[in-house]
Amino acid sequence: MTLPESSDARQHHRRVRLGNLREVARQAIASSAAGLSGPADDAGNRRWTRRQWAHSSLLATAGALMIALVPGISTALDAPSATPVTTMSLSLPVRSRPAQPQASAADxxxxxxxxxxxxxxxxxxxxxxxxxxxxxxxxxxxxxxxxxxxxxxxxxxxxxxxxxxxxxxxxxxxxxxxxxxxxxxxxxxxxxxxxxxxxRPVEIRTAVISGKVGKSLFHSARKLGLSGASINKLTDEIFKYDIDFTSDVTQNDRFSVVVEQVYREGELIRTGDVQAAVFTAKGKAFTAFRFEQGGKVDYYNGEGRPLKKSFIRMPIAYARLTSKFGSRRHPIAGKVRQHKGVDYAASTGTPIMAAGDARVQSMGWQGGYGRTVVLDHGRGYTTLYAHMSSFGNIKKGQRISQGTVIGRVGSTGLSTGPHLHYEFRINGVHRNPLQHTMPEPEPLKGAALIAFRAQTGPALARIRTVEDIIYAQLPAGADSQQLAANNTPATAGRGKG
CATH class of the missing domain: 3.10.450.350 (Nuclear Transport Factor 2; Chain: A,)
Structure with missing residues (x-):
């Protein structure tokens, strides 16, 4: 075992090392000076040249620097550390068992x-x-x-x-x-x-969606969150008797729709039927409320009168009126004669619907009419559909409901292009289908009317609540059913029911 040296011994060893270093430096200077003195045969001539003097000065300076620096270096190397070192004994924590990996969810x-x-x-x-x-x-x-x-x-x-x-x-x-x-x-x-x-339980929420028609009713309503099926329900079923969406609707017209939305785990999975709707066209408000009676679902206005009329205004959806009722020059015969119906231009194959509930009176070829179907609606009302390209899945004597496809647009008979010639008759007399006023259907009465008001009241209240928040107040004297909407979406979520 080696014992540590005392302080006096360390000082003694340092002085010895310094002395040795100084002696080495002195001898180096002396030998350098001797080398600069010249050969032995020139001993008589002891005078140095200028080069010898320069070399000698450089060597002397180097030696002096070595002698001056060595003590400082030695002292720095020998100086003991001023920072005390302390060693402590610490107990290690008990090693825990490795965590068991949890079973991951199925991939x-x-x-x-x-x-x-x-x-x-x-x-x-x-x-x-x-x-x-x-x-x-x-x-x-x-x-x-x-x-x-x-x-x-x-x-x-x-x-x-x-x-x-x-x-x-x-x-x-x-x-x-x-x-x-x-x-x-x-x-x-x-x-x-x-x-x-x-x-996986579902949640049913009631939402009120309001907006302006804008450039496109379908585009605007879809942007606000209304489904394509709900939009088609508005145009092709609920308001088709009162509103011609090809000519009666402008960009500033507005709508409010109450729908049921089904959510599962916070995600919208489908939109239910339209519960109520208000459509304002050309300043006039039309209302609709869904009501079920005796297992049959229909839409009614605020007074409880069915929206479904005995006849629809147009047997073709979104068709263009090309010829009105009255006298005109026949495009093929060239003679002025009475046009006993109206013409709707449409592409070949466009479905043609029955204007009302009826029995198929006849179907077949009728001279200049081409392929033609005649329907008997009872009480003396009949309708005629001409120039068809083909017949629907119907037969003579069959009872059909309103909206049944009875054929498709064509150009058979005396026709200059694909279109539908549509006639409306009362007791055999031709009437203008665009002007004739249809009889109003019977409204709900008694217990059915009470149940209707109890059911439709909450839907109307939701529309009013939303529109009172996002729209200006209605003008003084406006009817309670004449509600309006603007282009700001609004959704009111509620629980089941």
Whole structure:
């Protein structure tokens, strides 16, 4: 074991080292000076040249610097550290067990059903053999649900992990939705198929959507969140008797619609039927409320009178009126004669609808009318549809309802282009279908009217609440049913009911 040196011993060793270094420097200077003195045979001539003097000065300066610096370097190397070092004994914490990894959620691979795809093509696309598919279809209820796939539906596939030998992954679980509120998981284990039902509750919210028509009713309403089906409901069913959306609607006209929206896990999955609507066209407000009576659903105005009229204004949707009722020069015969109907121009093949509930009186070729259908609506009312390219799925004597497709637009008979010639007759006398006033349907009465008002009151209150917030007050003297809207969307969410 080596003991530490004392302070006196260290000082002694330092003085010895310094002395040795100085002696080495002195000898180096002396030897350099001797080398500069010249050869031995010139001993008599001791006078130095200018070069010798310069070399000697440089060497002397270097030696002096060495002698001056060495003590400082030595002192710095020998100086003890001023910082004390302390060693402490600390106890280590007890080592905990490694955390166990939690079981991760199933890694589902989703397959969206495309147009025209079957379950077999989807399983083939996912790399699942047909034998596995048939095993799943043998499970009770699976075949009925999985063989009626619609485009946009999702199927979930969970595969077992690939083993160390690189064996191909096998299907472990198949997932699909059964209705809006249930999700089914079919697990494959050995030769058994186990079913797990996961409940997925939905929430029904009532929303009020208001806006201006703008350049396009469809575009504006879609931008505000109204579904395409709801827009078509407004134009093709609810207000088609009172509003001609091809000519009666302007950019500044407004609408308010109450709809039911179905949410699941915070996501909108579908929009329900229109519960109420107010459409203002050319300064006049038209109202509509959905009401069910005796299992039949219809739309009524604020007084409880059905919106559905005995006859629709146009047998063709969005057609262009090209010839009015009255005298005119026939485009082919060239003679002035009475035009006993109206003409609507449309593309060949455009569907033609029955103007009202009726019985098919006749169908076939009628001279210059070409392919023609005549409907008997009772009480002396008949309608005629001419120049068809083809007939609908109807036959003579059949009872049909309003809106049934009875044929398609064509140019048969005396015609210069594809169009529909439409006639309206009362007891055999031709009347102008654009001007004739149809009889008003009977309104709701008694208990039905009371139930209607109780049901439609909340919908009307929602519209008023939203419009009172986002729109200016109605002018003085305005009817309570004449509500308006502007181009700001508004949605009021409520619970079920």
């Amino acid at each position: 589902w691979q989703l397959a969206v059903v495309g147009k025209g795809e079957t379950l077999g093509t989807i399983f083939e696309r996912m790399g699942v053999p047909a034998t596995t598919m048939h095993r799943l279809l043998e499970h009770p209820g699976a075949r009925q649900a999985l063989t009626r796939l619609k485009p946009g539906m999702e199927l979930g596939f969970e595969f077992a992990p690939v083993d160390a030998n690189g064996k191909r992954a096998t299907l472990r679980t198949l997932r699909y939705d059964r209705g809006e509120t249930q999700r089914i998981e079919l697990a494959l284990a050995d030769d058994k198929v186990t079913e797990k039902v996961i409940e």
